[in-house]
Amino acid sequence: MQTKFISILAISTLFAANAHADAFSFSTGDPDFRIATGSRPGSTGKIEIESADDFVLTQNTQLNHATFTGLLAGATLSDIANVNVEIYRVFGKDSVNPPSGRVPTRVNSPSDIAFESRESANNSLSYSVTLLSANATAANSVLNGIHPIPNQTTGGEGAVSGQEVKFDVDFSNAISLAADHYFFIPQVELNNGNFLWLSAAKPIVGGSGPFTPDLQSWIRDENLDPDWLRIGTDIVGGTAFNQAFSVSGVSAVPLPAATWLFLSGMLGVMGLGKRRKAAA
Template sequence: MAAASRPAAGGKIEIEAADDFVITGQTQITSATFIGVITGAIPTVGEVAVEIYRVFPFDSVIPPSGNVPTRANSPSDVAYDTRDSGLATLSFLTSTLSPNFTAQNSVLNGINKSPNQTTGGEGPVSGMEVQFTVNFVTPFDLATNHYFFIPQVQITGGEFYWLSSVRPIVAPGTPFAPDLQAWTRNANLDPDWLRIGTDIVGGDPPPTFDEAFTLTGQTVAVPEPASLPLLAAGLSALVFARRRKKTA
């Protein structure tokens, strides 16, 4: 499955494709990779963005609109945190894995409110298979929780489609539970989301998808209770020093 995911640019509306991951301790995410297909005769990569969402009902309006079959286990209404090459908060490199690659099904324009959400997908797409390696200038600082990862790529002269991976996760991937399926939305569906497999492709039973990505980071040590007063005192001194510098 190839799911379009792009920022709003060049007269095209925003599309967000999302897949989940779990953090089990305070962690700083420093880099990521993701794999997709870039279509077009002479495509040019522009802006690259990465968004982190929490799982609904965090950061969301309750009750939801009712415009989709369900919001259970979906991403939230709004992003928890973002990084963007256009704002110089991330840098990226690309590497071509295959000059000619075909995904057997895709989602680009067929992202519709209920009851018209099930389209079966939009058929095969072909292009270059490309891996993006993204480094975050400021790491994502994430507490223990369940999150969604959303990469977006602006392409002039084509489209970017995020490719699915093996489901369930197998080595060298890191299995976790619950492993939620991939979701998508566009600006017309916002703030709601659709499941790419269950809602859009459909079937009996419907397919479910995981997307191809990796995250790299480091666990942040949490101070022991006895050290917290000292840490707090240090933070107070730091804030004070900054204030003095501003008023000098």
């Protein structure tokens, strides 16, 4: 009887642990320096700006690490005060629908509000920064020119230079996400100057390879909130961008169907045997 109980317990535990963990990673590849876009939390004298680019999860996944690359314009490493990472779902999840109509479209944009967030200020993430180049230049930029229709297409704000830096971020509390389509948003607060997130090739080259649909990057500031603009199509015009980032962690892979059938059968047989013995 004890042996049977232990066997049932063991199989039940295995039955409940319905997946095994595989390493997960996604990357858009290295910066292509076509554009750099503001992304920062609000602070004294500076309104919040959010730049977003997308990734897809095909299984339940826990993200524990991320990277992103950008420029410190008019700033140095010592000016970094805080780092945030936000995860948004795709509109119309977490959103008011229909939207306000202040932007050309909300189709395939980030949702109105963040789904998950972590920040160094409350120790839910830690980060390190690597200086890649003391002087790098992006051909175009978006920082202040974020306007509702009909003034959304500014062409961008021109070339911008600064220190090229890569942030490595660890989440002290892993971000647990179901299989779905998401947007990744990094924000860097500086005591001086501006952080601008660098673009990456679209379609993806040298990263994890293209995926479908690979949406273009979006941006908003707190004056446009809750709406978003496409950095390429709406603001610059006639193009589309990805942004330079990666996310990694572990994904839960379901057990094969044959294993499920075997475990179900074993539990059924043992349960039936137990009932017969009790009846006797």
